[in-house]
Every structure is written in C-alpha cells, then in structure tokens.
Amino acid sequence: MLNLNNVTHTYPNGTRALDGVTMSIGKGLFGLLGPNGAGKSSLMRAIATLQTPTSGDIRFGDIDVLAEPERLRAVLGYLPQEFGVYPRVSAYELLDYMASLKGIVSAADRRGTVETLLVQTNLWNVRTKAVAGFSGGMKRRFGIAQALIGNPKLIIVDEPTAGLDPEERNRFHNLLVEIGEQVTILLSTHIVDDIADLCPRMAVLANGRIQLEGAPDDLIARSRGSMWSKTIERETLEEVKAAYEVVSTRLFAGRTIVHVLSANDPGNGFSPVEGGLEDVYLTTVARSRTAATTVAG
Ligand SMILES: Nc1ncnc2c1ncn2[C@@H]1O[C@H](COP(=O)(O)OP(=O)(O)OP(=O)(O)O)[C@@H](O)[C@H]1O
Numbered sequence: 001m002l003n004l005n006n007v008t009h010t011y012p013n014g015t016r017a018l019d020g021v022t023m024s025i026g027k028g029l030f031g032l033l034g035p036n037g038a039g040k041s042s043l044m045r046a047i048a049t050l051q052t053p054t055s056g057d058i059r060f061g062d063i064d065v066l067a068e069p070e071r072l073r074a075v076l077g078y079l080p081q082e083f084g085v086y087p088r089v090s091a092y093e094l095l096d097y098m099a100s101l102k103g104i105v106s107a108a109d110r111r112g113t114v115e116t117l118l119v120q121t122n123l124w125n126v127r128t129k130a131v132a133g134f135s136g137g138m139k140r141r142f143g144i145a146q147a148l149i150g151n152p153k154l155i156i157v158d159e160p161t162a163g164l165d166p167e168e169r170n171r172f173h174n175l176l177v178e179i180g181e182q183v184t185i186l187l188s189t190h191i192v193d194d195i196a197d198l199c200p201r202m203a204v205l206a207n208g209r210i211q212l213e214g215a216p217d218d219l220i221a222r223s224r225g226s227m228w229s230k231t232i233e234r235e236t237l238e239e240v241k242a243a244y245e246v247v248s249t250r251l252f253a254g255r256t257i258v259h260v261l262s263a264n265d266p267g268n269g270f271s272p273v274e275g276g277l278e279d280v281y282l283t284t285v286a287r288s289r290t291a292a293t294t295v296a297g
Pocket residue numbers: 011012013015016017034035036037038039040041042043190
C-alpha cells in the first residue's frame with residue numbers, strides 16, 4: 001500500500017504545486033488524472049524520490065519514502081514522460097547495461113532478466129536494433145521493459161500513451177494490465193480514456209489538490225441525474241454557455257451536442273444523459289478553477 005499524507009510542495013519561486021495531498025493506493029492500476037500544471041509530475045517525482053516535498057509523509061508498505069529513499073528505489077520502476085536521447089546501441093545491450101546499473105551482477109541472471117523482458121514487451125524480434133531508431137510505441141514498450149528490471153513492487157508511469165497510434169496504445173494498455181495484477185502501478189495522464197479503460201481506481205488532481213477519488217463507475221454514478229444534453233446550432237453556443245453550466249461540447253455529424261450540469265430539469269429541450277468519465281472530469285476541473293478564482297478573488 002502506498003500512503004500519502006498531507007504532501008505539500010512549494011517551489012522556490014512560490015508556486016505551490018502540491019497542496020496537502022492525502023491518499024492511499026493499493027495493488028493494481030491507479031489513475032491520476034489532471035490538466036496541465038495540476039501537479040501530477042511534481043507528485044510522481046516526490047513518490048519516485050527525485051524531489052523531496054516541502055512537507056508531508058510518504059510511505060510504501062513499511063518504507064518511510066522520505067527518510068529511506070534508497071529502500072524505495074530498490075523496489076521502484078519509473079517510466080518518465082521523456083527519456084531524452086537514446087544512445088545508438090541495441091535494445092538488448094541497453095537493457096543489459098541498465099540491469100547491471102540496477103545491481104544484477106551475474107551475467108546469467110542478467111541474460112535471464114533481459115530476455116524475459118524483451119519477450120514480455122514484444123521487443124524480442126527487434127532486440128538487435130538501435131533503440132534510437134524505434135517508433136514511439138516501441139520506445140514506450142522499451143521504457144516499460146527498463147522500468148520492470150528487478151521486479152519492482154511500485155511502478156510509476158508518467159503520460160504513457162501520448163502520441164501512440166491506437167494499435168500501440170492498445171498493446172501498451174494490455175501490457176500494463178498484465179503487470180498490474182501483481183504490483184502497484186500509478187499512472188499519470190490527462191487522457192480520460194486511458195483511465196476509463198485501465199484503472200479500477202482513480203483520482204483527479206487539480207490545483208495541487210485531490211479533487212475527487214474513487215472507482216470510475218462510482219464517480220460516474222454519483223453524477224447521475226445532474227447531467228443534461230441537447231443538440232444545438234453552433235451559433236447559439238455562446239448563448240447556451242451564458243445560461244447554463246456547460247460541461248462539455250462536442251461535434252456529431254456537423255452539429256454541436258452540449259452537456260450541461262443542473263440539479264433540476266433545465267427544460268428548454270434538454271434531456272437527461274448519463275455523463276461519462278470525461279464529463280465527471282471536466283466538471284471537477286471546472287469547479288476547482290472556480291473555487292481557486294473565488295479564493296484568489
Ligand atoms: N521546477 C519548477 N519550478 C517552479 N515551478 C514549477 C517547477 N516545476 C513545476 N512547476 C509548477 O508547478 C505546477 C505543477 O507542475 P507539474 O509539472 O507538477 O504539473 P503537471 O500536472 O505534471 O503538468 P503537465 O501535465 O503539464 O506535465 C505548475 O504550475 C508548474 O508551472
């Protein structure tokens with residue numbers, strides 16, 4: 001179990017990126033969803049021991065993460081957003097090198113680890129090719145392979161599917177689900193579908209705070225009865241926005257469908273709709289913005 005208690009991080013320029021984050025994360029895939037600048041990377045870096053929060057407490061099982069970072073690193077796999085430049089060596093050689101950095105000293109053990117990971121991430125057939133020449137999806141899978149060296153118990157994955165085509169994204173998702181059966185995986189993203197497809201539990205982070213936490217289905221159910229939909233002409237969108245709390249707008253066959261939030265039937269041609277996770281997310285983010293403005297004002 002990963003436990004965060006009142007984790008706060010203020011950067012030297014005064015930006016409060018994390019503001020009293022408290023949550024518990026068990027085994028399986030946990031999704032952390034939030035808009036740009038919400039504090040996701042700051043939180044990931046704090047848990048991965050790359051940055052010490054200003055205050056608060058982080059524990060993983062019996063490990064006090066802030067006091068014993070090296071114990072956490074021994075059981076951590078981290079896949080950052082960007083790896084930077086890959087050297088022009090083969091996937092096999094690079095993984096072998098990373099395994100030796102992780103402390104697997106016996107060549108036979110390393111061979112076993114590297115070969116298993118290359119097969120698991122479906123990179124066996126390209127193991128002699130340079131990682132620098134891999135496609136985006138192959139690089140992401142290589143990233144997971146390196147994050148899995150040494151059987152980590154906690155895996156942190158930052159924005160994993162950005163830029164992947166649907167087939168690669170699907171392949172990557174299946175890989176995460178397979179791994180997630182045995183370990184804790186914390187997945188940070190601003191792509192709602194990634195969470196909806198993968199994560200039995202999730203939280204929404206905005207303005208450095210956890211705004212919402214639970215199972216995606218429960219969060220959707222909680223919004224039941226308050227979401228209304230109508231198909232409108234594009235030209236009337238501004239009017240609708242002025243009159244209602246518009247959560248989302250999307251185009252369908254050239255017309256605009258709006259979803260609005262209202263505790264009572266707004267009438268006027270609106271019909272009740274089961275909001276999806278995207279609606280729940282957008283509502284939460286919009287409300288956190290309003291709250292932040294109110295506080296600031
Ligand atoms: N090194 C830093 N110094 C000062 N401010 C920072 C620093 N890193 C991040 N911030 C600020 O802290 C806030 C949270 O940033 P963070 O990168 O954690 O958000 P994020 O949710 O990961 O965003 P994104 O999805 O864009 O990566 C933002 O306002 C950001 O500008």
